[in-house]
Every structure is written in structure tokens, then in C-alpha cells.
Amino acid sequence: MxxxxxxxxxxxxxxxxxxxxxxxxxxxxxxxxxxxxxxxxxAEPVKLEQPYTDKRPFSAQIKVQSSGHLFTSRSGGQSERHTMTAAATYEFIERRLPPGGRDAQALRAVRDFQAARMEMLVSDKRTTSELLPMERIIISSGQLEGVSAYSPTTLLSRDSLDLLELPADPLILTALLPAEPVEVGAEWTPPEWVSQMFAAVEAVEKVEASCKLENVDAGVARISVRNHVRGQRLGANTDVKIVGTFDFDTKENAVSGAALLYETKSTIGTITPGIDGKLDVTLVRRVAEAPGRLADTVLEQIPVQAPAVAEQLVFHAAPWNARLRHDRNWHVFQAVLEGSQQVVILRRIDRGSLVCQCNVTNLPAAPAGQHAPQEQFDKDIERSLGARFKQFGRKQVVPTENGRFIYRVEAEGMAEITGNKGAVEIPMTWIYYLIADPSGRQMSFVFAVETSLLPQMEGSDLEMVKGVQFLAPR
Missing domain, CATH: 1.20.5 (Single alpha-helices involved in coiled-coils or other helix-helix interfaces)
Structure with a gap:
């Protein structure tokens, strides 16, 4: 006052x-x-969701840099270490598709790849994988063990299928988003099926995963993620750690980018080397100006479930002028297509366990309309099995509709398996095939399988033999 x-x-x-x-x-x-x-x-809750009904086209670029070591088996239970580096680039336009089921199966997209290429250097051996032009329209679908792929226009090879396992896949990042609006600083735990799919393992022993909304700046929400999964992949013990961030554009309601580090350790498997490696991955994703080849009329023709034939794979044996078709449980283990010891070796894996090994050999051609004598084929079987051979089982000429000759022979015997606790003999069945084209071109197949595992073959041996394609000489 x-x-x-x-x-x-x-x-x-x-x-x-x-x-x-x-x-x-x-x-x-x-x-x-x-x-x-x-x-x-x-601090107000932020909605982070891109519904599957969003049919807008998105352009995406993924870049991968990898380094580490691969381990292969040597005699005497030893392993050999190989230095490994790799680089991969992906560019594609994608559009979402209606769900094919619940959880992982609800995640579906059609993609048109402009680039999908990986270069790898293992010790002093350089290899390159790249999608062929006819393989570039791809249907991607979520599964517990990762995102599977098939082409609606052609059969993929195993190399192409492996190449299409995209780190920082936008479908998986979308599944990491919270079910409800969250505030800055909020944390959430993704469903276990998302963590498993993110790590691309088939069986899970342990999962530790979390996401956190770190900030929202200029309409972009940045989310940190930690995903640690221990389990099995193709029968090998596998440990995958993924850390980093991904972005969600709140104006476009879509995942717009990511920067992730993958650390993978796995033991030597039946068909895979051991791995101790790191992947640095970046993703840039934006709404595309136009859908390109992914017009509405294309999306309308894509079935909810993949046709059975589209799930098959093809192995291109170019020096043999031939192709082998097989289901996805078969994996090419070794291929020597030139020289004096030509052979293609495939192994069948079911729920992580080895079921069968198949050896394919390209035989000298017979005169047109003829084939190697069946009696001689039988004698060759006995000679190749040696002391392991006990008796022949069923023999038959398989009926065909394309003029081919297919001779199937079962041989029974015992095989010695040596392990850490010594050697043991187990009953074995060898299924041999002689296949001849009307032109006289021939191949032989032998499927080696423990007799007790025969039911797990499910006719896949005959399916592969019937799927052989003899191509015109180049």
C-alpha cells in the first residue's frame, strides 16, 4: 500500500x-x-498406426553393410574361420495387400524392385546375387520366421529367395508400432511373434524386446527399438540382437526411415555356416508419386493365399542346360556343374532337422528314344553302396505323360554314423531314379534317408524328379 x-x-x-x-x-x-x-x-498421446487399408504406393531404399566371420566344418570336428564383408542395395515401390490371416499373416505387400543386389567377399572369393528382371514383382507375406516372398510371374531360385530377406523390412517395422496412442517417453513391449519375425528365427528360446517413443520433431516420431532373440534357424543355434531407431511420419501416417544394427551369432548348421557378424542397415521410405506397375488392376488379381506352385523354387543348372524344381524344404548344399566330378547336392530340412540328402548327376546322353539299361542301373547301385547294401526294395517304371522314362528303385541297408560317443549303425533307404528325355538326355538321382524318416519325405522325391526341365542347347 x-x-x-x-x-x-x-x-x-x-x-x-x-x-x-x-x-x-x-x-x-x-x-x-x-x-x-x-x-x-x-506430451499428448501420439497415434502411430498405418492401417492395412492404406493402399498408397511407397518408395523404399534399403542399404546394408555387413562384416564379420563365417565358420565352416573341417575334419576331426574342427572349424575354419573365413573373413566376410558384404554390401546390399534395395530399391522398390510397394503397396499393402489385405491380410492373409492373423498376427504375422496379416502383413502383406506387393513390391516392384528396381534394384536388389548383394556383393559378398568371403576370404578371397567374391560372389554377386541379383534379382533377375522377371523376378522383380514380388509378393511379401509375414510368417513367424520372417517375411516370405514369391513371384506371381516366375519361380524364384533359393539365391533370390535369400536375397529377398530384407533387414529393416517396412512390414516388420509397422508391426512394432504400439496398439494405442503413446506419449513421448512411453515404452512398450512388442508381441513375441513380432520379435521372432524381426529376428527371422524358426524356434524361440528367449525374447527380450522393447520400444520407446523418444521424441516427436517436425511431425516425425522417432522410436528406439531393442530386440534380442535366442533360438534356432535351419537347425543352427542362433542369437540375434537388433538395436537402433526407426521413424514414423505422423502427417503421412507411415514408417519413413530406420537406422538399425544387427548382431548375429550362430553355430554351424546342417546346411549353413556358422556366423559371427554385424549388419548396419538404413531405410528411407516416402509416399511415391505414382504406383508404377502396381496399379489397382494388378492388386485385384493377387490371391490372398499363394498358389502352391508359386511356392516352389528352381535351381538353374545352366552348364547342364537343365532346371530342377523343388519345394522350399530343399536347400542346395553344393553344386559342381563342370569338370570331372559334377554333382548337385540338396538337403531336406524339416522343422530344423535333416531328413534327407539328394545327389543329382548329369549322365551321358543315350541315342534318341533310348536310356541306360535298367539291369545296368541296378548293378551300379549295388556297386556304389558296397558293404552298406542289403537288398533291393520296390522297383518300378513310373508312368509319365510327356514321353519321359522314369525308373525308380529302392535299396535298403545300413549306414555307420560316427559321433562323439562312437559309431552306430542305422537302417537306411536309398531311393534311386533314372530319368531320360525322349531326346536321350539323362539324369540320375539318389535320395539317402533314414528308414524311420521316410514318412517325412511326403513324395517330395518323385515331385523333384518329375519337375526336371531339359532345356534346348544354348
Whole structure:
């Protein structure tokens, strides 16, 4: 109260100074309130969702840099270490497809690849994998063990199928998003099926996973992710750690980028080397200006479930002028297509366990309309099996509709298996095939399988033999 009269006696200059101070205080207060308002607004829950009904086309670029070591088996139970580096680039346009089921199977997309290429250097051996032009329209579908792929226009090779296992796959990143709106700083645990699919393992022993909304800046939500899964892949013990961040554009309601580090350790498997490696992965994803080849009419023709024939794979034996078709449980273990010891070796894996090994040999051609004598084929079987051979089982000429000759022979015997606890003999069945084209071109197949595992073959041996394609000489 005593200050009021003094204010009344203030000079004009003092009043001006007081007004200026009040104005400065008011401005500062307004600025502070604005900051707090922005803070409160940022703390409001943010919806992070891209529904499957979003049919907009998106362009995506993924770049991968990998380094580490591969391990292969040597005699005497030893292993050999190989230095490995790799680089991969992917560019594609994608559009979402209706769900094919629940959880992982709800994640589907059609993709048109402009680039899909990987270069790998293992010790001093360099290899290159690249999608062929006819393989570049791809249907991608979520599965527990990762995102599977098939082409609606051609059969994929195993190399192409492996190449299409994309790290930082936008379908998986979309599945990591929270089910409800979250505030900045909020954390959530993805469903276990998402963590398994992210790590691309077939069986899970342990999962530790978490996501956190770190911030929202200029309409882009940045989410940190940690995903540690221990389990099995193709029968090998596998440990996968994934850390990093991915971005969600809140204006476009879509995943827009990612920067992830993968660390993978796995033991030597039946068909795979051991791995101790790291992958640095970046993703850039934007709404595309046009769908390109992925027009609505194309999407309308894609079935919800993949046709059975589209799930088959093809092995191109170019020097033999032939192709082998097989289901996805068969994996090419070794291929020597030139020289004196030509052979293609495939192994069949079912639920992580080895079921069968198949050796394919390209035989000298017979005169047109003829084939190697069946009696001679039988004698060759006995000679090749040696002491392991006990007796022949069923023999038959398989009926065909394309003029081919297929002779099937079962041989029974015993095989010695040596392990850490010594050697043991187990009953074995060898299924031999002689196949001859009307032109006289021939191949032989032998499927070696423990007799107790024969039911797991499910006719895949005859299916592979019937699927052989003899091509015209180049």
C-alpha cells in the first residue's frame, strides 16, 4: 500500500520506463507459456498406426553393410574361420495387400524392385546375387520366421529367395508400432511373434524386446527399438540382437526411415555356416508419386493365399542346360556343374532337422528314344553302396505323360554314423531314379534317408524328379 503514492508521483520518464518493463515481462511470460504449451502439446498421446487399408504406393531404399566371420566344418570336428564383408542395395515401390490371416499373416505387400543386389567377399572369393528382371514383382507375406516372398510371374531360385530377406523390412517395422496412442517417453513391449519375425528365427528360446517413443520433431516420431532373440534357424543355434531407431511420419501416417544394427551369432548348421557378424542397415521410405506397375488392376488379381506352385523354387543348372524344381524344404548344399566330378547336392530340412540328402548327376546322353539299361542301373547301385547294401526294395517304371522314362528303385541297408560317443549303425533307404528325355538326355538321382524318416519325405522325391526341365542347347 505504501508503494502506490510513490508510483503516482513518478515522472513521465519513469512511467515510460515502467511500461517498458511491464511489456518486457509480459513478452517473456508469453514466451515461457508458449514453450510450456509446446511441451504439453508434445506430451499428448501420439497415434502411430498405418492401417492395412492404406493402399498408397511407397518408395523404399534399403542399404546394408555387413562384416564379420563365417565358420565352416573341417575334419576331426574342427572349424575354419573365413573373413566376410558384404554390401546390399534395395530399391522398390510397394503397396499393402489385405491380410492373409492373423498376427504375422496379416502383413502383406506387393513390391516392384528396381534394384536388389548383394556383393559378398568371403576370404578371397567374391560372389554377386541379383534379382533377375522377371523376378522383380514380388509378393511379401509375414510368417513367424520372417517375411516370405514369391513371384506371381516366375519361380524364384533359393539365391533370390535369400536375397529377398530384407533387414529393416517396412512390414516388420509397422508391426512394432504400439496398439494405442503413446506419449513421448512411453515404452512398450512388442508381441513375441513380432520379435521372432524381426529376428527371422524358426524356434524361440528367449525374447527380450522393447520400444520407446523418444521424441516427436517436425511431425516425425522417432522410436528406439531393442530386440534380442535366442533360438534356432535351419537347425543352427542362433542369437540375434537388433538395436537402433526407426521413424514414423505422423502427417503421412507411415514408417519413413530406420537406422538399425544387427548382431548375429550362430553355430554351424546342417546346411549353413556358422556366423559371427554385424549388419548396419538404413531405410528411407516416402509416399511415391505414382504406383508404377502396381496399379489397382494388378492388386485385384493377387490371391490372398499363394498358389502352391508359386511356392516352389528352381535351381538353374545352366552348364547342364537343365532346371530342377523343388519345394522350399530343399536347400542346395553344393553344386559342381563342370569338370570331372559334377554333382548337385540338396538337403531336406524339416522343422530344423535333416531328413534327407539328394545327389543329382548329369549322365551321358543315350541315342534318341533310348536310356541306360535298367539291369545296368541296378548293378551300379549295388556297386556304389558296397558293404552298406542289403537288398533291393520296390522297383518300378513310373508312368509319365510327356514321353519321359522314369525308373525308380529302392535299396535298403545300413549306414555307420560316427559321433562323439562312437559309431552306430542305422537302417537306411536309398531311393534311386533314372530319368531320360525322349531326346536321350539323362539324369540320375539318389535320395539317402533314414528308414524311420521316410514318412517325412511326403513324395517330395518323385515331385523333384518329375519337375526336371531339359532345356534346348544354348
Amino acid at each position: 505504501h508503494g502506490a503514492p510513490r508510483m503516482e508521483r513518478a515522472t513521465a520518464h519513469s512511467r515510460t520506463h515502467l511500461v517498458t518493463r511491464r511489456h518486457g515481462i509480459a513478452s517473456a511470460t508469453a514466451a515461457i507459456l508458449t514453450v510450456f504449451a509446446g511441451t504439453f502439446a508434445a
